[in-house]
Amino acid sequence: MKLVLIVAVFVFVHSAFTRKFPANFSRCRLSDPDLDNCLKTAIEKALHLIGSKGISSLNLPPIDPLKVSKLEIAQGTSAVKLVQKYTDLSITGVSSSKVENAHFDSTKKIFTFKTLTPNYNQEMDYDVNGKILVVPVYGSDNVTSINTIAFEEETRNNKSYYKIKSYKLSLEPSLCHVRYDGLFEGNEKLGATLLKTINDNWRDMFDDIKDGLEAAYAEVFKSVASGFFNTVPIQDIFLS
Template identity: 60%
Template structure:
């Protein structure tokens, strides 16, 4: 049994296409055998290879769009519980850096239908239009405009649990849960037009944000991870809804 790895985990595969789904894998697309005793190592190579191939161009023959940048319509993060009591809404989101990921380890439990893998991203940048309102370190904060958020030396661990469903007599994978752990070593924030364009107040709060980036990130971490996990779950399901299991796990 040959495993055609889950190439759409980070891919914006929002193309519409009617069955039969005609596809062609690139010649340099790496695959693994499920019975390979070195399967975990093969998965590392395959995931990294897939991310590079999808990259900034996508794989048209697989109906996969580019992932660098990854385009997301909107992301909403609720208020934190400590330092950051801030509702954050982002639209027209572009996420840069995924294609540069280095896969540190990976493991597929085929019986439990659980895939886990850890990647390292040197620089992960989110560009978006923002709309925020609340407080940071008890200081009232509001604004809307352009934002750039950068995370450096980021470790991302994905845990994906699948289930099977039958449609038109065929078996398909469906993501039951998608969990993310995002652990950066440094963060930088920029928000334009805070406080209705008051540059002095904006510069003060941005300095506070960047001086205290770790405490602020930890406070919103669960919301950020949940928001991106929901995006990746939707993207992954979009891919698997098109291809029966028998086409992914080739005999």
């Protein structure tokens, strides 16, 4: 009877753990000579799987839309000399990203991957004071992003986990376009003129706030990724 009980408990625990990963969730082997290509495929597939529902067993929230309660972008150096504060952001397009390459240096514990997002959009409430030239990214086409994540290991309950030490993000859109509602107390003519100026000169304005924008969004994506790495031990991230 005791033996049957032990076997039953083992089967339950094992099946409960394996259910953490969806059946079609791809994982790679560190020993795979083509590890980079495996990671590229696995990440892209994971983004699609997470989609609008998330994967609760892996502590991954929905990413399409990705909800962000608040975001603050540091001021630029020339045209955009003000701090931009946004609340209740809804970001769409992330799950449709194509992963162009990926690499994991297991010795240095540095993971990099490059994505291309065809249509990246966000809607939010905004509170911007200062100069009138302001540039939040409302919509972007073909956004290339390079994500560089540095890990350190920590031990909990006799298991090792990756803890994100730093998350760096590099963004490069092919086109940005913005839209503000309620500018100049509803004066549509003045609002349209301002928006045309911003959208006609989006490149200079984007470059001006690029550093602050990248730092702000790196924190958003770091928070999402941390949920996964804080939940899944290192030994279970990769296949043995």
